[in-house]
Structures are given as structure tokens and as C-alpha cells.
Amino acid sequence: MLVVAVGCGEKNPVKEISAAQSGVEVRDTLVDSADLPTLHWNQWRGGSIDGVVEDREVATNWGESQNVRWKLDVPGRGHGSPIVVGDVVYLATAINDKQQQLVLAYDRKTGDQRWRREVHAGQFPSQRSIHNKSTNANGTIACDGQRLYIGFLNNDKVMVSALGLDGEIVWQKEAGLFVSKFGYAVSPILYKSLVIVAADNMGGGYITAMDGQTGEIAWRVARGNISSYSSPTVANVGGRDQLLISGCDAVTSYDPATGKQLWRTECISEATCGTIVSTDNLLFASGGYPDKETVCLSAAGEILWSNRTKIYEPSMVLLGDELIGVSDDGVANCWSVTDGKQVWRKRLGGNFSASPIVCNDTVYVSDLSGNTHVFKSVDGEFQSIATNQVGTDCYASPAVADTEIYLRVGVGSGDDRTENLVCIKTASPAI
Template sequence: MMTKKINLSAFIFFFFILVSCQSEQQNWTHFRGSNMDGHANVETAPLHWSDTENVVWKVPVKGLGWSSPVVFDGQVWVTSAEEDGTEFYVSCFDLNSGELLSEKTLFNSEEPQRIHPTNSYATPTPCIEKGRVYVHYGSFGTASIDTKSFEVIWKRDDMPCEHMQGPASSPIIYKDKLIVHLEGTEDPYVVALDKETGEIIWKSVRPKEIYDPLQPVFRKSYQTPIVVTVNGRDLLISNSSFMCFAHDVNTGEVIWTFQYGDDSTVSQPLFYNGLVFINSGWIFEDGKPNFTREFAINPTGKGDVTETHQVWMYEDEVPQIPTPVIVDDKMYMVHDRGMVTCLDAMTGKVIWKEKLRGNFNSSPIYAGGNIYFINVKGFCTIIKPGDSFEKVAENDLGETVKAIPVFVGDKMLLRTQNNLFSIKSVRL
């Protein structure tokens, strides 16, 4: 009798483990994945495709947006906007068929701010969980939507930000909070909203004594934060323009700062093997943006840790926009102009470098044992991670791509300038 009870308990335990693993493979909840580390929780991923080959479905997306899709419970959500910034949309598609399930206009703007020519008015990627999707368009609006009824639960457009070059920071979910960054040229800040009501739980404005003397162009930021656990405390790592802040994610209190200076940051922080990795944004020389630095930081400090907790720094062809990915102690980064550098993540030492064709905005993603690099023209180079450059495949979609590829089950979802593709894995 005891043996049967033990076997039943073991069966239930492994059943829930199996369901959890399948759920991870079928969902993609944030920018750069459900863990925001650029890793896809899939066993296989497509290796060969074109605009017609191995395409499960292809659907047009209304408006323009460089945001990436998010996926939950068989739904694919994307945001977009009119090119002139007068209307802001959200669309939901069926994961299996590509059928349009819902499309809404959430916000309107009669006099939208200008944006950088390479940006869009819908660049921030949504985030999603069971029953709710959260969309963010910077100062133009933030909203929560019921994923069953498609009704708006709450929305607000009263959080100001002078973006200067348009919104780009993506929101993240942390327990009962939705965290958004509104870091523009005046009084940059980060807020934690109650995800059920949209009300502000805490707000942290960047210190005026440091930011006010800076030129307005040096105050703006477009990065998406992460949450890490350090010595039992959850920290929001926010690599803002000029300096990085580590907040107590529950209260907004600033625990430590790290200063790197100069222009806006875009690349998302990383956390690996006890270290935080952050990108500086442009470093100026002779009045012109010249290069970007990557830093590895020990996140256990307090106060200003600039001089005390830097582990390493690297500055040769570090990307400004694409976020690196770390696989098995190695960091893979692609510069905006195409140079891929493989670093030892713990020491910052170069292992190899290789030039890829084209320019890059999309961040590399590790999926099915390989790393995917997709350039702005939709040309993808797939490599095997390791001590040397090993090309696995190349594919050309022939459409402009700035979003990251999303991997769920055995498929890849890729948002282009005009369309959303579902591409399948094919075993050769």
C-alpha cells in the first residue's frame, strides 16, 4: 500500500514538472524571453527558411512597430502604431493558425513627439502572463488587457516623458508590479505600477544633483531592466543613461549606483554566475559618439560602487542596441555594424571575433543549441556556440527586421516591418 502511495506521489510530481516544461516551451512572456536572458526554452528551432519556405503562416500587422511579439496560452500579441504617432494599436493572433483574434486602438495623439528616423512609436515590447497582457508606448500610454475577453482593464496616459527620439524601454512584470521606465531629457524616472489597477506603488526620479547639470541629450535612456536576487534581496538593475541604478524592487530605494557617463543606453542588462553585465551607451570623444563599453559588476555593494565593484570592462566593438547573450560562460555580442565578439563572461577576455554581413538592431537569441543573429535586412546567421566561430546555416527573409526572434514549441515567430511570420522546424 505504501509503495502505491509513493508511486502515485511520484507520478503527480513528474506530471507537474512535465506540464511546467511544456508551458515554458509554449510561452514567451517578455522582451528577450520569459527569463529575459535571450534563452529560448525549446529543444528544437528552425534552421532553414525563406519568405515562402517552411512558413506556417504569414499575416500583415497593422501600422508600424519594432516591438517583439509575446506569447501565452496560444495567443501572440504585438503592438504597433501609425507611422506619424497619431494612433496606437495592439493585435492578438492565434499561435497555430495566424488568425487575427483581436485588434484595438488603445491611444490617440493629436501632437505626437518627434522620434528618431530609425525608431517607431511602438518599439517597447509588451509583457504577458496568464489572463493579462500589458502594453506600453512610453509617454503615449500604458494599458492592461484581459486576454480572454480582450477588454481593457485599465489604461493611463498621464506619465510624462520627453523621449526626444521616441519610446523604446519595455515593461516587465515582477510579482504584483508592472515596472516601466520613462527616462527622457527632463526628470527621468522609473515607476512600479500595481498591475491590477495601474496605480503607482513607487516612483524613483534620477537624482537632480547629478542629472540636471548634464545636457538633456545625455539624460535619456531606452533600456529594459531586469530583476536579480543578491544576498536574498531582489534588485531592479536599471542601466540608465550616464549611470546604472540597482533599486530594491519592492520599495524603489537605490541600493547602489555605477557611473559610466555620456549618452543613452539601449542594451538590456544581463545576470550570470553572480555578476551583472551592463552597457554604457555611447561614449563621446571630440563631441561625437565614438564607442560603447561593456562592464561586469559584482552586485553585492552599497552606495557608489564605480571604483570598488567593477570586475572587468571591454570597449572594442561593443553594441549600443543589441543585447549580448551568454551561453556556457561565454558572452556573444554583435555590434550594430556586424562584428560578433565572443568573450569569456567571467574575465572579459576575447575568445574569437567574426564579421557578419549587414547592420544589426535585433538581439541574438540562443535556441535549440544554436545562436541566431538577424540583421536589419532580415538575413539570419545561425552559429554553434563554442571556442571558435562555427556557422550552422544562413537564411534570408528579405524584409526589414528590428524585433527579436521568438521561439515557442518547434516554431519561430518573427516580426518584420509589415508582417508576422510563423516558421517551423523541419528535421532533415
């Protein structure tokens, strides 16, 4: 047992569990894949956790009524992105005055609500331990085609729940304790038969892998006592699967099947928010607080290039042999992935929390005024395609399924603010 000290704060023992101790078998898939719904956009940043969409016909122009297939009111507040599985859109949200954390399901074609499931009631963290930009439902749901997985901060713990596609709770397990500085921001990710959640916090951080069918802990590793906010990713880099996460003054790689640390490279800063993106042999990360750095590392963790640019809340995205990062204060940066040379830099204006996606070599990214900026990188130059507004703010990243884009936006401000889920359509819907 590793006891982590937090100075004048709480101390939480992180009980590390090895794969050998747990005996949980890691299977090639989470569930039998026969007769399962299509996993269009089934977790944070899509199935490959990188925001890149296969080429397809999606809209580049829309407005409050233009190219909107449907728009619906979402109860409560959350920053988690929608996911799309089969003909259903799923979303996590929190209703603060009732202290409810919910999972919602909507018909993809009509926007009608199919079901609503209360996952937790009461035991929210204190308001002073949640950042004023944050919510009690920041994470994006993950789905393997049979179950939905979501992690909420509740009762000073990260609680992970599995729900059936009908909304019934299958299991609910504690991933570990959590001492909140600004709230819990991480989304669960899927790897083979495991559901993996990270929880860097000042009381004792950790990454935990759970069996998707039972919730049994397959392994848990401690990560120190620093509050950081990045969701991990799993990517095949350098010919092997690597579980990658930034934060705690480093980029760290683990074996996703066992939790064994493969390497750790000191860089960036103590706190980061973005999820790492990668090629077959390179990986890229940025942040953070209090330091700032964008870095490219080899598959073995060697720093190949870096600069002093900070891409903090939004994750970055790869566009061919270029790396795109949009900073919180509205500057889009484009670098060559090979040497880090800046290809172009363009002020978009506004402020950003949402992460960009790429489809048809086109970047889509929403700002905190509800504008979605659509642009390309052409022959070394920034090329604006459109700026489209729906709602008055947007914290959540978009999801894509077939020819539809799904946006979670805010409407109004202050106590009058509500949320909408919006389906942006093309002329010929693909359902």
C-alpha cells in the same frame, strides 16, 4: 517633489512615491496562476528577460517559403517583439497617418487575427522628436497570463495600459511625463504583482512600478534628466532580487519591491539601449553614446573587467560561460565571462538593431536586411550554421514557443514598406 532642470528644454517635476507612501501590497504573483494559459514567451526577451530558451527542437534553416508555417500582414509599424501566451500571439503596432496605437492578437496555429484593439488615437509626438529609425510602437507587450501590459508615448506622457486577453482595456494610467529626443523605446517588465516601466528622458527620468491589477503606482523614483533607452531587467544576483538598468552614465540597482536604490556604479555612457544580462553573481552591460564600454560587475556593483567595445542597440546574451554581443555594425564578439578575455571576434556583415536569443547552445540574431544569422561558439571558435532571410529588414527580436520561432519583419522600403509577422515551423508542430 524633485524638480529636474533641462536647460533650454522643458522642466518636468518627477513626483517620487515611496512604497510606504503608496501602501500597495507586493504579492508573490501577479494573479492567481490556476487555469491560466502557458506563458511561452510573455515579455521582452522572454520570461527571464535574457533571451535564453530552454533546449528544444527549433529550425535553423528557413526562407520565404521553406519552413514557414504562416506569414501575415501587420498593419502599421513597430519595433516591439511578438509575445506568445497560450495559443495566441500578441503584438503592438502604430499607424502613423491615423495616429493609432494598437494591440493585435493572432491565432498561433493559423495566423488568423483574433482581435484588434485601439489603445490610443491621436496625440502622437512630433515627427522631429522621433528618430528616423524609430516608431511609435517600440515596446514589447508583457503578459501575466490574465492581462496584457504595454507602454506607449502619447500626449507627452508614458501611458501604461492593461488589457484583458479578450482585448478589452482594464485600466490605463500615466507613468509620468516624457520629453522625447528620439522617441520612447522601453518595454514593461513583470515582477511579482508589479508592472515596472522605465522612462529616462531629458525632461526628468524615472522608473515607476504599478500594481498589475489596478494600475495604482506602487513606487516611483527619479533618475535625472538624460535621454536613454534601455529596458530594465529583474534578476536574482548575489542572492537577492535586483532591478537593474544601464544608462545615465551608470549601471544602477534597485530593490524591485520598493524602488530603493541598492547601488550605482558609474560606467558605460549617458545613453544605452541594451538590457543587462546576468549570472548568479555577475552582470553585464554595454553601450553607448557618446562613450563606449562593455562592462562586467559584481552583484554589489564592483567593476570586475571592462573593454572599449560598444554593443549599443542589441542586447547581449549569455552562452554558458561566454558572453555574446553583436554590435550595430555587424561584428559578433565573444568574451569569457570570468575575465573578459576575447574568445573570438567575427564580422557578420550588415547592421543590427534586434537582440540575439540562444537555444540549444545556438545563437539566433536578425539584421536590418532581414537575414537571421544562426551560429555557435565551439571550442573557442565561431561556427556558422546558417543565414536565413525572410523580408527585407528586421528591427524586432524573435520570440520562441515550443518549436516555433516568431519574427516581425519589414517588406519593401520607403512609403511602400509594410510589415509581416512570420511563424517559422519545424517538421512536427507542437500545438
